Structure formats: C-alpha cells, structure tokens
Amino acid sequence: MKDKFVCTKCGLKHLYETLIEYPLPAAISNVTSGRKAGEVKLISKNAYIIQGEFIIMCILRIPIHEIDDDLEIHTWVQINKEELTKVRDWTKENYNDLLTADAEILMTGSLVYPIPTYGISDYPIVKVNYLSSGLFPEVKLIHSTTQLYEDWKFGITLKRLETILIHLIHGL
Numbered sequence: 001m002k003d004k005f006v007c008t009k010c011g012l013k014h015l016y017e018t019l020i021e022y023p024l025p026a027a028i029s030n031v032t033s034g035r036k037a038g039e040v041k042l043i044s045k046n047a048y049i050i051q052g053e054f055i056i057m058c059i060l061r062i063p064i065h066e067i068d069d070d071l072e073i074h075t076w077v078q079i080n081k082e083e084l085t086k087v088r089d090w091t092k093e094n095y096n097d098l099l100t101a102d103a104e105i106l107m108t109g110s111l112v113y114p115i116p117t118y119g120i121s122d123y124p125i126v127k128v129n130y131l132s133s134g135l136f137p138e139v140k141l142i143h144s145t146t147q148l149y150e151d152w153k154f155g156i157t158l159k160r161l162e163t164i165l166i167h168l169i170h171g172l
C-alpha cells in the first residue's frame with residue numbers, strides 16, 4: 001500500500017493515517033489549566049468526573065477493507081449523571097469501584113466530538129463497556145447517522161479513509 005494519497009482539496013500529498021486522537025475536551029482542560037473555575041476529579045488515567053458527568057477516553061474502531069487494519073478513533077465519551085446512577089450508587093462517591101470492578105460495566109453515553117465527514121450534527125450515542133483492564137474501552141454505536149453506522153459495521157474503503165482524513169485536515 002502507498003503511504004500517501006493526493007488530496008482532492010489542496011492537491012498536496014497527505015499521509016494515510018489510521019489513528020485519530022482527539023484532545024482532552026475543553027470542559028476539562030479549561031478547569032485543569034485554571035482558565036475556568038470548577039472541579040474536575042481524575043478517577044483514573046483518561047477518566048474524569050466533572051459536574052457529576054463521567055468523561056472517558058474510548059476507541060471507536062472502523063475496519064478498512066483493503067488493508068489489514070482499522071481506523072482507530074481515540075475519542076471522548078460523556079456519560080451523564082442519570083446514566084451513572086443507573087449503573088451504581090454514586091452518592092457515596094465510590095468512584096474507585098470502577099477501577100476494581102471485575103464484571104462488565106455497561107454505560108450509554110455520547111461522543112464529545114463529531115467524527116469528520118459524517119457531519120457536525122452527528123454526535124453519536126454509544127455503548128461503553130467500562131472494564132478495569134486499564135485499556136481504553138471500546139465503544140459500540142447505538143445511534144448515529146446511517147452512513148457512520150454502516151461504515152462502523154461493515155468497514156470502509158481506502159477512498160473513504162481519504163475523505164475522512166481530508167475532512168480532518170481541512171475542517172469539517
């Protein structure tokens with residue numbers, strides 16, 4: 001496989017990337033950097049509680065047909081108070097239970113960032129299986145645009161990967 005493709009937007013060559021990493025959501029970084037007042041609780045690597053909401057780094061994996069690889073999107077999922085309460089009694093602030101849990105912890109949340117190409121209005125709803133392994137939990141899509149759902153389920157072509165990367169590089 002070639003390592004670069006010609007961009008239909010700017011005419012230059014861009015690298016094929018199969019890893020997209022999103023930065024810490026502004027809601028958290030604004031507080032941790034002191035730009036805004038508030039309280040952020042770091043409960044494990046890449047898992048935060050802010051204003052009662054749980055924000056965790058997760059992986060959305062989209063298979064790529066022509067190569068033996070996936071597009072891995074490292075992104076952030078926001079899980080609201082009500083959902084957290086369904087999972088566990090949080091009134092005792094026993095967040096450490098999450099880290100020592102030996103069973104599956106299934107939670108429904110939404111992506112903090114839209115995925116390039118699929119539209120700014122698409123903040124997919126996902127299911128997260130939060131395990132205590134320390135790895136990023138993988139998300140399953142439960143509601144999104146049809147196109148994103150089909151791509152996630154059935155995989156994408158390299159041509160489509162190029163489209164996603166062009167959107168990422170040049171803006172949504």
Ligand SMILES: [Zn+2]
Pocket residue numbers: 007008009010011012014166169170
């Ligand atoms: Zn370009």
